[in-house]
Structures are given as C-alpha cells and as structure tokens.
Amino acid sequence: MVHPLAAFGEYLTLIQSPEPSQELLDAAMGHDPRTKLILVAESLQEPLMQLAIHDFRVSAASYLKRGQPHGERLGLIVRRTELFHWVEY
Numbered sequence: 001m002v003h004p005l006a007a008f009g010e011y012l013t014l015i016q017s018p019e020p021s022q023e024l025l026d027a028a029m030g031h032d033p034r035t036k037l038i039l040v041a042e043s044l045q046e047p048l049m050q051l052a053i054h055d056f057r058v059s060a061a062s063y064l065k066r067g068q069p070h071g072e073r074l075g076l077i078v079r080r081t082e083l084f085h086w087v088e089y
Contacts, residue, residue, distance in 0.1 A: 014047065015040045025059060025075045036063055036071075041078035050078045 013035045017024055020040040028038050041050050059075040 011036045013038045014044050016042070016044045018042060020077045020079060022057070022059070022077065025077050029059070029061060029073065029075055033064065033073075036073050038073075038075040039078065040076070042080055051076065055079045055081045 011034065013028055013032070015024060015028055015038065017040060020042060025038060025040050028040070029035070039047055039051075041047065043050060056079065057077045059077075061073045061075075062069050063071045063073045
C-alpha cells in the first residue's frame, strides 16, 4: 500500500496485488475513511494508463469530513482481462 505524498498522502491510496479484488478494496476503504481515492491493480507503474487500457470496476461511498458529507470516496479495481499485443498503424 502506498500513499503518494504528491497526492496529499492519505487522500490517495495505491495498492499493488497479484490478484486485485473487491475484498481488498473494501478492506482498504474500511481501514482509512480519510482516503478519497483508492486504486487496486497488478501494477502501479503508470496507473492512469492501467485505467485507460484495462477493464476496471468502481465502488463509491460517502466521504465524511467532521461528520458531514463532503462528496464521494472512489475505489477502482483494475482487472487485466486480456494480454495486449501493441500494433502501430
């Protein structure tokens, strides 16, 4: 589990796992309610590219600040369902 300091530490959580799962995401969301964005993936290199290319599932929950709702928390599970063979056109 990584909390990148450039993303204000606890508000972004990146989790690398050989088998990303809903259970892992749920555990992370339950562990730290300050986290606004959680990404669970096989690889954390280029996380935006992982989201752009591969299938992903989304979970949302209310974000509470001092007991008041302040938007949503978002959890993303990236699932590599295919092997890609890059081709230049």
